Amino acid sequence: MTHELTALPLASSSSNPTASRGWWRDAVIYQVYVRSFADSDGDGVGDLRGVRERLPHLARLGVDALWLTPFYVSPQADGGYDVADYRAVDPLFGDLADADDLVRAAHELGLRVIVDVVPNHTSERHPWFRDALADEPGARARYLFRPGRGADGALPPNDWESVFGGPAWTRVPDGSWYLHLFAPQQPDLDWEHPEVAAEFASVLRFWLDLGVDGFRVDVAHGMVKAPGLPDIGRGAQATLIGTEPLPFFDQDGVHTIHRSWRRLLDSYGGERIGVAEAWAPTSERLALYVRPDELHQAFNFRFLNCPWDPERMRVVIDESLAATASVGATTTWVLSNHDVVRHVTRYGGGARGLARARAAALLMLALPGSAYVYQGEELGLPEVTDLPDEVRRDPAFHRSAGQEGLRDGCRIPLPWSGPQPPYDFGPGGSWLPQPADWAELSVAAQTGDPHSTLELYRAALELRRALPGLGSPDAGPLTWLPSPEGVLLFTRPGFACTLNTRAGSLEIPSPGRPVLSSSPVETDGRTVVLPTDSCTWWAL
Incomplete structure (x- = not known):
């Protein structure tokens, strides 16, 4: 017997903006x-x-x-x-x-x-950074400007690299350097500034x-x-x-x-x-x-x-x-x-x-x-x-x-x-x-x-x-059950989940009644054949 997608009736929705605490x-x-x-x-x-x-x-x-x-x-x-x-x-x-x-x-x-x-970080075109580049009084303190290293300050202040590749520092015309952990157009803010x-x-x-x-x-x-x-x-x-x-x-x-x-x-x-x-x-x-x-x-x-x-x-x-x-x-x-x-x-x-x-x-x-x-x-x-x-x-x-x-x-x-x-x-x-x-x-x-x-x-x-055993962190613990190599099997109150990552299908004792599977499953009520690379939900 092959089971296709099965959906149960909707319970009350948790998506209402006036729903109970902890949505x-x-x-x-x-x-x-x-x-x-x-x-x-x-x-x-x-x-x-x-x-x-x-x-x-x-x-x-x-x-x-x-x-x-x-x-x-x-x-x-x-x-x-x-x-x-x-x-x-x-x-x-x-x-x-x-x-x-x-x-x-x-x-x-x-x-x-x-x-x-x-x-x-902000954009380099944020008014604050425009003021910083113009060296307006106090403007650079909002960002991480530092002097360079080396005799003439030609080296970056440290060896940090941008997440996007290359150095995390760019030098401005007056010789100072500013930090940008991402693109040069994204100068990092100094959160120590009130x-x-x-x-x-x-x-x-x-x-x-x-x-x-x-x-x-x-x-x-x-x-x-x-x-x-x-x-x-x-x-x-x-x-x-x-x-x-x-x-x-x-x-x-x-x-x-x-x-x-x-x-x-x-x-x-x-x-x-x-x-x-x-x-x-x-x-x-x-x-x-x-x-x-x-x-x-x-x-x-x-x-x-x-x-x-x-x-x-x-x-x-x-x-x-x-x-x-x-x-x-x-x-x-x-x-x-x-x-x-x-x-x-x-x-x-x-x-x-x-x-x-x-x-x-x-x-x-x-x-x-x-x-x-x-x-x-x-x-x-x-x-x-x-x-x-x-x-x-x-x-x-x-x-x-x-x-x-x-x-x-x-x-x-x-x-x-x-x-x-x-x-x-x-x-x-x-x-x-x-x-x-x-x-x-x-x-x-x-x-x-x-x-x-x-x-x-x-x-x-x-x-x-x-299904109360799905998703809700308050429905009860997640319990792992013994399963063959390559298979995950866990239960929560009234619910079970199987994941088969093996290269082929696998027959196991049926955990319950299948209610949804990522691939059709075959079961006679006593055993089930789990398809390869599939996950199935079971009502207990």
Whole structure:
């Protein structure tokens, strides 16, 4: 007997903005990369009105909230993460009225809205940095300007490297150097200056007053640097991020900032939240960002980076759950985002990569805590790896090694419908070229197809609300059961999950009644044949 997708009736939704306390603890949050989501005006770039018009897709998908990447005034040297005005919408994406309309429309659909805030650095065109370059009195103290080394100051102040490749320092005409852990157009702020903290508290209030439900804090681990800015003593520093201590990341001082932000968030009604994009060398260090008086969530990049290996997956899951439990928080799971190769491709690409990606999605959504879905993963989109050099926009591509310039391939605009590009992305073209074979991956093409990845996600999110043992960190413990090599099997109250990573199918005793599987399973009620690279949910 073969079981296809099965969905149980919806339970009460946790996506209502007036829901019970702690909505973020098991929320599924959808990342909208604004410039690649939907274009309303035909300029080839996604915008806020386009997002608003496509909100029904997110409501039907069944997510609880959306996170918007930066839409602020910016020269776009790094996709908007170089902000020139934190209180204004870049005309590329609309205006402040569009932002207000989007927040209101989302709330009407029961969706919360989280926006990015970029506190580690500004744009080089921010008024503060313009004043610093003009050497206005006191202006440079807001940034990390330092004299160079060597007899004439011609050498950088230390050996730090940019995450995007090359030195992390740029010299200005009068001989001073300024720090930029990312592109030269993104000068790092000095958070020891009181005006910096005061300015960002004001920025947060501005958007909270507009009605947003929280902030994803970009580089939440980076605002404080080690005293004296010491040398690291080795190269290829970008490869050390998240694995080894570094003097420019994950310094203890960042937690003072996050505590002040938590007090600000708590001063508003409606359970506004802070989400840390934080890279830390251990799960225990990452958990510090979600202590009771700090931020509410922190992305679990160890889970994202884990290879298709069941033993390593189990270790990461156990360590992550233990670390967050030690501070009374929940774990936040993620498989892809706008900075990494899409997991269909990371898991091998093609049919095998897609099968593994579908299975990993069910595994993630079965784990206790919150989960993030990156736009397009619900369609099974692969990484686009054959972009011509001349169309690439990622600054890392143009600055030696860095992140290898691969981020453009996960930022291709979404296919909504139609037989050819731009697949109803907008009235015109698209800012990055879409593959000619994506028609079958569009939202319209997958809707109603019970075998599609989109319908798998819709069914999974519906079941996640209906089954108390799914997602909720308060439903009871996760218990691992003995299983054959290459298979993970765990239970939660009333629920079981199996993951088969073996090269072939495998027959095991049936854990219960199958309710959803990433690949069809065969069972006679007593035993079950688990397909290769598949994940199955079971009602007990």
